[in-house]
Amino acid sequence: GAGVSQSPRYKVTKRGQDVALRCDPISGHVSLYWYRQALGQGPEFLTYFNYEAQQDKSGLPNDRFSAERPEGSISTLTIQRTEQRDSAMYRCASSPSGTSNQPQHFGDGTRLSIL
Amino acid sequence: GQNIDQPTEMTATEGAIVQINCTYQTSGFNGLFWYQQHAGEAPTFLSYNVLDGLEEKGRFSSFLSRSKGYSYLLLKELQMKDSASYLCAVRGHSGAGSYQLTFGKGTKLSVIP
Numbered sequence: 529g530a531g532v533s534q535s536p537r538y539k540v541t542k543r544g545q546d547v548a549l550r551c552d553p554i555s556g557h558v559s560l561y562w563y564r565q566a567l568g569q570g571p572e573f574l575t576y577f578n579y580e581a582q583q584d585k586s587g588l589p590n591d592r593f594s595a596e597r598p599e600g601s602i603s604t605l606t607i608q609r610t611e612q613r614d615s616a617m618y619r620c621a622s623s624p625s626g627t628s629n630q631p632q633h634f635g636d637g638t639r640l641s642i643l
Numbered sequence: 644g645q646n647i648d649q650p651t652e653m654t655a656t657e658g659a660i661v662q663i664n665c666t667y668q669t670s671g672f673n674g675l676f677w678y679q680q681h682a683g684e685a686p687t688f689l690s691y692n693v694l695d696g697l698e699e700k701g702r703f704s705s706f707l708s709r710s711k712g713y714s715y716l717l718l719k720e721l722q723m724k725d726s727a728s729y730l731c732a733v734r735g736h737s738g739a740g741s742y743q744l745t746f747g748k749g750t751k752l753s754v755i756p
Contacts (some may be wrong), residue, residue, distance in 0.1 A: 561743065571744075619686075635685060
C-alpha cells in the first residue's frame with residue numbers, strides 16, 4: 529500500500545479482555561517497529577522485527593504483551609488480560625531496512641481504550 | 644540508555660524563524676532524527692543527521708554536534724501550517740535495540756499571525 533496501515537483505528541474493550549492490533553507495513557519494507565504513544569509524549573519503543581525475526585522486544589512492558597510477524601509482512605501486537613494502564617495510542621512504523629540512515633514511516637495508529 | 648531533552652512549548656510569529664533545541668545523553672549514538680506531528684496524526688519524517696554539521700532541506704534545517712550531544716531544528720519563513728509538535732529522536736548503536744528510536748517528549752510549536 530501507499531503507507532503503513534493499522535487496524536482497527538479505535539478499539540474499546542473491557543478490562544481483562546485480549547486485544548489484537550494489526551499493522552500492514554509499506555510494501556517491501558523489511559523492518560517493522562511497534563511503539564506506544566501517550567498523549568503529549570513521544571512514541572515509546574516496544575519491539576522490532578527484521579523480516580519475520582523479532583530482533584528486539586526489550587520495550588514490551590510485561591509478558592501480557594507479545595508480537596509476531598510470521599511471514600515477514602503483516603504484524604500483530606497482542607495484549608492479553610488488558611488493564612486500564614494499557615490505554616494508549618499504539619503506532620506501527622516500517623523502514624526499507626534496518627540501516628541507520630533510513631527513516632521509519634509511521635501509521636495512523638490504533639487508539640486503545642480499556643474500560 | 645538514552646535521555647532526550649527538548650522544550651515543551653514554543654510560540655513564534657508567522658514569517659519568522661524559530662530554532663528548536665534538543666540535547667541528548669546516550670550510551671551509543673547512530674543518528675538523530677526530527678519528526679513533525681500534527682495533532683491527531685502520525686509523526687512524519689523531517690530530517691536525519693549522523694555527522695556533525697548542518698543539513699538543509701527547503702525551509703527546514705537540522706544541525707548536529709555529537710561532542711556536545713546537541714541538535715537543533717531550524718524552521719524559516721514560518722507558516723500557520725507549521726503549528727505542530729516536533730519530535731527529536733536518537734537511534735542507538737550496536738547490539739539489540741540498535742535500530743529503535745528513543746524519542747523526546749516533543750516541542751509543541753504554535754505559530755501566531
